[in-house]
Amino acid sequence: MSPALPIIDGVTGIVNKVVDHFLPASMSEEEKVKAKLEAGAMAQRMALEEKSAFRNFVLDYEGRAKEIPKTLVWLRSSIRPMLTYLIVGAYVCGWMGIRLPYTNMVFTPEHMELLKPALILVLGFWFGERLLTRSGLAEAIKGRKK
Numbered sequence: 465m466s467p468a469l470p471i472i473d474g475v476t477g478i479v480n481k482v483v484d485h486f487l488p489a490s491m492s493e494e495e496k497v498k499a500k501l502e503a504g505a506m507a508q509r510m511a512l513e514e515k516s517a518f519r520n521f522v523l524d525y526e527g528r529a530k531e532i533p534k535t536l537v538w539l540r541s542s543i544r545p546m547l548t549y550l551i552v553g554a555y556v557c558g559w560m561g562i563r564l565p566y567t568n569m570v571f572t573p574e575h576m577e578l579l580k581p582a583l584i585l586v587l588g589f590w591f592g593e594r595l596l597t598r599s600g601l602a603e604a605i606k607g608r609k610k
Contacts, residue, residue: 479500479503479504479507480500480503480504482503483496483499483500483503484496484500487499544589547586548586548589548590551579551582551583551586552583552586554571554579555576555579555580555582555583557571558570558571558575558576558579559576580605580606580607583605584596584602584605584606587601587602587605588602
């Protein structure tokens, strides 16, 4: 199901209310139904055209996947996973008290406090905010008890 359908249904509902409000009372029921159908079809057509125009704008601006070099596609698609690995890895290293490779840096409690919101954002991106709040994982990471 297209994400635009609930929007179109909402627009159609609004159009029907507007048509009901502005149609003369002397109009027959059949004419009112016909006017509502025509107005709804016009609203749906306009909404789909707008969605299509926006999609074409994005494709023209960013380029189609077949036009973009493979290395750039790979780089763009690796940003979120790499940030995830870095943030989770840093948090685990800090939690376990491991020195970072090639440095003598050990995470301090201040560093860990800065990493907590980043870790919650990363986990929220991959697993969803509901899971974090319902499981209590976000509160556990923050160090708060329920």
